[in-house]
Amino acid sequence: MPELLRIEGLSAGYREARVLFNIELALEEGKSLALLGRNGAGKTTLLDTIVGTTTYHSGAIFLAGRDISRLRPEQRAALGIGWVPQERNIFRSLTVEENLTATARPGPFTLARAFGMFPRLQERRRNLGNQLSGGEQQMLAVARALMLNPKLLLLDEPLEGLAPIIVDELLAAMRRIVTDEGISAIIVEQKARKILPLTDEVVFLERGAIVYHDTSAALLASPETLDAHLSI
Ligand SMILES: Nc1ncnc2c1ncn2[C@@H]1O[C@H](COP(=O)(O)OP(=O)(O)OP(=O)(O)O)[C@@H](O)[C@H]1O
Known part of the structure; x- marks a missing residue:
């Protein structure tokens, strides 16, 4: 498979x-x-x-071979970086359907596909963003990012603060995104054991540096290594 993302000697803050x-x-x-x-x-x-929203100090970030280190966030988004921040930036005064179509870009991921992945959103398509539960808002944020048809999807703690039943629904959708849809993704998560079964690789960061990088399967096969990193 060709390389999508390469980060070299990156320092930032x-x-x-x-x-x-x-x-x-x-x-x-x-x-x-x-x-x-x-x-x-x-x-x-x-x-x-x-x-692209922090201060870049040194190093480089390449997306599909192109150096994006000095591009503005909107330029990076146009090149295919989709992002769901922790605070789920949905439009609260637009309907679910308007949220999904307002910033959509052409590609394989359509409104029908978004509703297929998140049937709850279809049921609530005419509700405003601020009328949704936390879990529905998170689903909307993920679906909205997918409607940009990104090459790389970045999810920041998508399961945080959600009820267990919603966590399971989102995990099922995330599994479809990374396996069936084959979309590249980086997922930040506190619930390591929930996320490892659906990712290919895992990185542990400690004080701003990578201290571990392996396949998720290898880490799952070594509970003592996982426990050691989780307890740091
Ligand atoms: N806007 C900011 N200005 C200055 N320092 C910041 C800012 N945001 C985060 N930091 C600092 O950067 C460091 C890393 O924070 P970051 O939020 O990236 O960690 P994290 O691993 O995502 O943690 P969490 O799980 O709590 O979100 C912390 O020391 C934090 O205080």
């Missing part, structure tokens, strides 16, 4: 504060990566740096 140090990472097309680590390890900062 917020203004003069450095949060990420010398990040080296590559992801092939169609592969998914779980990005794990304790609170404050730099997971969100890494996603935001790929999106």
Whole structure:
């Protein structure tokens, strides 16, 4: 598979504060990566740096071979980076359907496909964003990002604060996204054991540096390694 994302010697943070140090990472097309680590390890900062909203210090980020390190966030989005931030940036005063179509870009992922993946959204298509439950808002945020037909989907703690039944629904949808739809994704998650079975690779960040990178299958086969990293 061709390489989709390559990060070389990346250091970044917020203004003069450095949060990420010398990040080296590559992801092939169609592969998914779980990005794990304790609170404050730099997971969100890494996603935001790929999106382009942090302060870039050094190194480079390539998307499908093109250096995007100095592009603005909207230019990166146009090149195929889809992003669901922790705060789920949906339009609260637009309907579900308007949210999905307002920023959509042509491609295989259509409104019908979004409703097929999230039947709850179809039922609530005429409801406003602010009338949805937290779980429905998260589904809408994910579906909205997919409607941009991204090459790379970045999800920041998509399961956070959701009821168990909604967590299972979203996990099933995420499995479809990364396996059936074959969309490349980087998923930041606290619930490591929930996310590892549906990702190809896993990275642990600690104090802004990568301290572990392997296949998710290898980490799942080694519970003591997983426990060691989760307890850090
Ligand atoms: N806007 C900001 N300005 C300055 N420092 C920030 C900002 N956002 C985060 N940081 C700092 O960057 C470091 C990494 O934070 P980040 O949110 O990336 O971690 P995280 O691994 O995503 O943690 P969490 O699971 O809590 O979201 C922390 O020390 C945090 O205080």
